[in-house]
Structures are given as C-alpha cells and as structure tokens.
Amino acid sequence: MSASDEVGVDPGRVSQAAGALENLRDVLAANVPTIMNIMNEYWSSGAGSPISLAALHQAQARSADDATQMQTRAQLAEAWLAQSVSLTGSGMVNIPFSGPALDSADATLEAQALAAAEAQAAKNPSAARAQIAAIEQEIKEHAGDGSAGAPWLQDFYNDAAPAVANLASTLHGLENPSGEPPDYLSRFTVLTPNDQQILATFGQGLAVADKAGLSPEAVQAIANAPDAWSAAMLVKFGPPGSLWAASEPKTPQNRDGLSLLAQLTNHVYEQEQNGTLRIPIGNGIEYPAGDRDQLANVLSEYDPLQVMMQADAQNKNAAWQVMGGRDGNALAQMLLSSVQGDLPNIDGRLVQGPMNDDRYAGYFTLYPPGKSVPDAWGQILINTPDQNVVGAFLDAATSAPRGNDVNARYSAQAALNIILNTPPPLSSPYDGSYAGQSAPVQRALLDTALRYELDLAESTTYDGSGAVLHFASMPGNPYVILVPGVRPGNSGDPAGTTPLSLFLREVLADPASAGVLTASVKTTMGRYYAISQTAGFPPGGPSAPDQDMAALLGRIDTEAGNIKFNAAQQQDEQNAETNSLIDFAQDAVTWVPVVGDYADKAESVASLFGVTPQLSTDNAVLTQQVNEHDFAVDETKINVPMVQALISADAVPPSALQDQPWLQNGRIVLTGSNAAAFTSWYDEYKGSLGHLDEKESQYQSLMQQQEQLTEDKAGGGGS
Amino acid sequence: MNNFVEEAVQAAAADMGTVQAAADAISGAIGKVKPLLSGQTWTGPAADAWEGDWNACYSAVLSCLNALPAAESSVIAGVRRQAEQFVASHAAAARAS
Numbered sequence: 084m085s086a087s088d089e090v091g092v093d094p095g096r097v098s099q100a101a102g103a104l105e106n107l108r109d110v111l112a113a114n115v116p117t118i119m120n121i122m123n124e125y126w127s128s129g130a131g132s133p134i135s136l137a138a139l140h141q142a143q144a145r146s147a148d149d150a151t152q153m154q155t156r157a158q159l160a161e162a163w164l165a166q167s168v169s170l171t172g173s174g175m176v177n178i179p180f181s182g183p184a185l186d187s188a189d190a191t192l193e194a195q196a197l198a199a200a201e202a203q204a205a206k207n208p209s210a211a212r213a214q215i216a217a218i219e220q221e222i223k224e225h226a227g228d229g230s231a232g233a234p235w236l237q238d239f240y241n242d243a244a245p246a247v248a249n250l251a252s253t254l255h256g257l258e259n260p261s262g263e264p265p266d267y268l269s270r271f272t273v274l275t276p277n278d279q280q281i282l283a284t285f286g287q288g289l290a291v292a293d294k295a296g297l298s299p300e301a302v303q304a305i306a307n308a309p310d311a312w313s314a315a316m317l318v319k320f321g322p323p324g325s326l327w328a329a330s331e332p333k334t335p336q337n338r339d340g341l342s343l344l345a346q347l348t349n350h351v352y353e354q355e356q357n358g359t360l361r362i363p364i365g366n367g368i369e370y371p372a373g374d375r376d377q378l379a380n381v382l383s384e385y386d387p388l389q390v391m392m393q394a395d396a397q398n399k400n401a402a403w404q405v406m407g408g409r410d411g412n413a414l415a416q417m418l419l420s421s422v423q424g425d426l427p428n429i430d431g432r433l434v435q436g437p438m439n440d441d442r443y444a445g446y447f448t449l450y451p452p453g454k455s456v457p458d459a460w461g462q463i464l465i466n467t468p469d470q471n472v473v474g475a476f477l478d479a480a481t482s483a484p485r486g487n488d489v490n491a492r493y494s495a496q497a498a499l500n501i502i503l504n505t506p507p508p509l510s511s512p513y514d515g516s517y518a519g520q521s522a523p524v525q526r527a528l529l530d531t532a533l534r535y536e537l538d539l540a541e542s543t544t545y546d547g548s549g550a551v552l553h554f555a556s557m558p559g560n561p562y563v564i565l566v567p568g569v570r571p572g573n574s575g576d577p578a579g580t581t582p583l584s585l586f587l588r589e590v591l592a593d594p595a596s597a598g599v600l601t602a603s604v605k606t607t608m609g610r611y612y613a614i615s616q617t618a619g620f621p622p623g624g625p626s627a628p629d630q631d632m633a634a635l636l637g638r639i640d641t642e643a644g645n646i647k648f649n650a651a652q653q654q655d656e657q658n659a660e661t662n663s664l665i666d667f668a669q670d671a672v673t674w675v676p677v678v679g680d681y682a683d684k685a686e687s688v689a690s691l692f693g694v695t696p697q698l699s700t701d702n703a704v705l706t707q708q709v710n711e712h713d714f715a716v717d718e719t720k721i722n723v724p725m726v727q728a729l730i731s732a733d734a735v736p737p738s739a740l741q742d743q744p745w746l747q748n749g750r751i752v753l754t755g756s757n758a759a760a761f762t763s764w765y766d767e768y769k770g771s772l773g774h775l776d777e778k779e780s781q782y783q784s785l786m787q788q789q790e791q792l793t794e795d796k797a798g799g800g801g802s
Numbered sequence: 803m804n805n806f807v808e809e810a811v812q813a814a815a816a817d818m819g820t821v822q823a824a825a826d827a828i829s830g831a832i833g834k835v836k837p838l839l840s841g842q843t844w845t846g847p848a849a850d851a852w853e854g855d856w857n858a859c860y861s862a863v864l865s866c867l868n869a870l871p872a873a874e875s876s877v878i879a880g881v882r883r884q885a886e887q888f889v890a891s892h893a894a895a896a897r898a899s
Contacts, residue, residue, distance in 0.1 A: 114824035115828070131873060131878075139866055180844075180849055181852060
C-alpha cells in the first residue's frame, strides 16, 4: 500500500458518513425509479419538455459501492482504533482508503471476524451465526464478480484458512450445543440445509481462491487441518472437483506441487489410519437398533474419504496425485482388497465415541480396516464406500496422458499400485462362478489395462519387483511400469503366480472386459506388426512391441483359461471381442502410420505407448448380440487384425485387394461367405506379403511359450 | 367538459407532487451526507479525490432535482393544453354532426 492510499480518518464521523451513505443508497433506490417512471410517462405522451435525468441514474448506480466502501472504512477505523494502531494524535487513525489496499484490509477484517465468530460460537451462538452469514454474503458477492473478485477472496482465505477449515464443525456445534439435552428429532442431522448452503459458499470461494493462488500456509492450514472431516465438508458442499486447482506452486514442502484436494485426501486417509477422523452426529443420542440403516446411510454420506475421492475423480489430477502418492499403495489395498484379512472393500468401521458423564458421544470415529476398535457404548457400523465413486476415482487415477512429466509419473505409479493390489476373483465352490470387483471398479481396471497395455506386455518376461521408471532409464522417455510377470514356483504355489497374472485374471473375470481387452491386444499387436513392416520402430524404444503383445495375448489366453465361463458368459465374451475388433478397425485411420506419413504417429518412443485403442463406449454395449457365430470366431483370429493393420497402413498393393468381397470401406468384414473368401486370399498372399506367414507363426509360438510358462510350473494343470 | 380538463390537470398535479416528494427525499438524504464529507472526517489526498468525485456527481444530481419543479409545471401545462385540445376537437365534432 502506498502512503498516498492511506488517509487519517475520524472513526466516529466515518461511521456517521457510512450510515448517511447507506440511507442515501436506500432513498435513491426507492425514489429514483418513481421520478423516472412518472416523468417519462408524461414526456412520452407529449406533455411537458423533457430534461435529462441521467444524473439520478448514475448516482443510484454508484450509491451501493459508496455505502459498502464507507462501511468498510468505518469498520477498519474501528478495528484500528480498538488496537490503538496508527493513532495520529488528533483522534484520527490511518487506514487504506481506496482500491486494492482497502479490499485487502477488508478481507483481513472479515477473516478476523470469522475467527472471532467461531471463538464465541459456544457463548453467543446467535451473534456467531449473524457474523458468519454476513461473511458468507461478502464471499458470495466477490465470487460473483468473476476474476475481479479473486484478489479479495485470495486475501480472505490466506488469512482465514484455519477458521474456514473448522467452519463445518463450528456450524454443527451451533446446532448441537454440547450442554443441551439430546434432540431426538435431529439425531440424523449432521449439517442443516442452511449450514450446507453456507459451506457451499465458503467452498466455492475457496475453490476460486485456490485456482487464483493461495499462500502455502493457507493451503497447509486447510490440507492439514486438525479436523480433516470439517475441511472435507468444504469440498463436499463446494463446487465439483473439476473447478478446484489441479496443482499448487512447488515448495520445499510440496516438491511436486500436489493440489489442495490431493493433500487433503492424504490427510483424511492418514487421520483415519490414526483413529482421529470423526463425524459429528447425534449429540448425546443412544441410537436404537431400528435406527441402524438410516444412521449408516447418513454417516456414509458424510464419509470424508468418499467425499474426497469423488472430488479427486472429477479433478483427475488429484486422483493420480493421491493414488500415485505416498498413501497410494495402502489406499489401493484398502479399496481393492482386504487389509490384514479384514472384510474386502470396506474403508473402515464407524464407532460411536465413548460415553462421558452418562451421556453418549456426539460423534462417530472411522477406524481403518484391519485394526481393532475400542469398546463402544453405541453402534458400530461397517462402512463400504460407494463403488461408483471408487471406480471413478481409480479410473481417473490412471488417466493422465502418457509421457515423461510429473503427471505421467504419478499416473503410472497409480496404475502400478492398482495392479499390484488387485486380488484375483473369488471362485464359488457351488457353481464355479467368479465374483470379481463391482462393475465400476471392473471398468477402472480394464481402462488401466488398456492404458498400460504395452507395459503389461513388456512385463510378461519381467522377474523383478514392481517399478515405475523412464523407459530404458532414459529421462527423455515416457514413464513405464514394470509388473512382476515371471516368478519361480514353489510348493505352495507351483505355478509361481505373479501380480501380472492375478491382475489379468481379475480383468478377465468379467466377460465384457475379457472381450475388450483381448480385442485391444490383438488390434495393438496388428498395429505394431504393421509398423514393423513399414517404417520400423523408432530407436531407443521397445525393439519388438509386436512380439511383446503376442506374449501378452498368450498370457491372457492362459489366464482366461483359469476363468470358467458358462456358455452365456462365453458368448458375451466373444461378442464383446468381436464388436471391439470392429470398433477398433473403424477408428484405425485415426492412428495408423500410413506409409510416407509415419512421423505423425510413431516418430517417438512415447508415441509407441499411445498406439493402444481406448474404449469410447460403455462396456454394456459391447456384449450386444453378434448375429453370426461363425463370423465372430473368424473375426477373432490373429491374422485378421494383422491384415487389417497392413491395409490401414496402405502396405497392401491395391491390385491385391481388387474385388475382394471381404474388404468394405477399408475394413475387413467376414460375414457370410466372406470368411471363406478371406481365407483363400490369405493363403494366396501370406507368403509374399509383409511376412504374414512367418510373423503369424512367430506370434503363435510366443503365445504358446506364455502358456507353457505357467502350465509347466503347474505340472500341466494351469495356474 | 371543463371538469374533464380540471380532472386531467389535477391527476397530473398529483403525480408531479409524488415526483417532487421523491426529489425532496433525495435532496434531504444528500443533505445529510454532505456535512460529513469534509476535513473534519478525513485528511489525505485519496479522501480528497473521492470527495471531489462524489461532490461532482451529486452536484449534477442536485442540478437535476432543482430543474424538476419547472419540468413538473411544464408537464401540468402540457396536460392542460392536451385536455383542452381534446375537448375542443370533440365539441367541434359534435357541432358538425
């Protein structure tokens, strides 16, 4: 603030001026429209001589700001006077008078007012409510000003972060004072609709300020708030996760610039692990057994871990920062598997706090799975997070574009954490059916497999431990994951079951996922094959990704053999594969490195990792009936995607394709008699075109090696 | 027919009274602010600049308000003239028929 912005003011007279300007604002609002309406009506009818009333309109327009600013000056002067700051000796105090300095000082005052309101909430709840409501109104006005309002919001949240983080708990306490008798009717109320609205406004303001830039101290105050549940409620009722910042400035304490959302998620998870994560509810209430279901639903709705996962999934960056971060491995285990033999997929047990003075506690603590809970006087509820939220979170975590930046590294680590913690599907001893993950989680696993397909392929011969590193350890190369794919057998596990096999088995346990993954691997193998027969692979990358994909296809065949599908499931699997092959062939023109234009798609090692086709549609549509079963079987042979890729790469002479009925609009279609025609064509050209014969044999051999790998160790009995 | 003219004029006069009351309310509110905007309340160039800007704006407002009584009289006179013309034209029409 420059000295010229400061003005010595008489606090009493400024306060009077503020009151007079507020009165003037109200008088203008009530009377200017009256004057303008009446006079304009007469003048428009031709009566009298019009004069300009523009000055009235202009005065009314500025009167609101005049009043607000003078009120702020009065508050500033009052606060400065109370602190005996800047007394000039003449009864005047120095305050910033206008512009950003005035706004900044106002924001500081509001931050102090919020802290004071929370401090006095227990003693004077009505005054605290009024003060919080007034601040909420200010936030709403500044948030509504767009970018012009951001500086005020930044100043406010930089100063008020600790109080803002604690706001939800304060609001809950205002409605549920600890000294009051239990209120049976509000026993399920955590936050009233009015509280939720207040938190929505504070959350919206925080998101705007976060995107505009908060101080590291403010971020820490919220992300590491003593009451993580309270801080998470700003996210629950605030804007969608996509409107929060994707990262924070890098600091020594936050070297990768993790977002506020990611840091808060880590903190929520860690508070849960410490047994200090509490959801306030039911002040002094003993919940009868009949309340159990509703209580479980309400508590689940206010589960801060679920709240954060949902926002992280919407933000995407936060999802991979968490899943690829310090708690990612443990979190993956909790979400996908069981912790220390506890029930799978739960995020903990909610236990009502201990009694105090014959009074039930007004909170439930979320204890992590795998740990014992203390003796409880009230209810104990098992909490399973919403699988739609978990699926979206896991899916987002691996969705960063492949590359060598920090996002790609976190996302790769997230993928590795997910893969290493995915248990195999459970087999039913009754009917042999398999129970895998929920559908949303299954979809996330499939997407992970598709995004890291070449990595999984390269892992089929990898016998080390799980790792994320630059390909070939060259810093310029993309981050890749290595999943243990080969392991010596032992007496307890003769097949030497690897994390790669277990992950694939879980993906393959769902018929639609099995079909899509198989089709994708075949298509990708065909594409790599086409590249090998045209311009070749870029130096420094995988030397034979087509062969790696053949090995993965063999591993998939082997693991699929361990899943006993019934006839309907087998049909679903095949339909999904056929439909996917068709879909992937149709979008071939968008990826394939046509001769002469190779540089666009496969010029770098990084681009090789992007050749994998991705799903653009829901799994459900992929199991739709394919009319001709024989056609479906023909379509899934590996020579079909190989030829398809050659054609898409313009590597087949047009003369060889002339009048072939199975080639329609550049795509192989094997319905009806086309299958036989294609077979004849293939037999004619496989020896002379693109080493088709030789490569198909090579791929078949690699596939069989994968099958032998496990079958040999299992004594021929499979893994 | 004189009643028609007088009733129209009285209605316009009543509306102009409403306008003038509104104008007086505004003038009064401005009058309560002005004494507080002075060196007794603040000292400093930023305050002086704001005060000058405010005074300029509200000088124009007061000028506008001061011009209103004449405008109101003009409206009333205009209404009277229009009503008298209306009556005269109807009387002529009646005579013609």
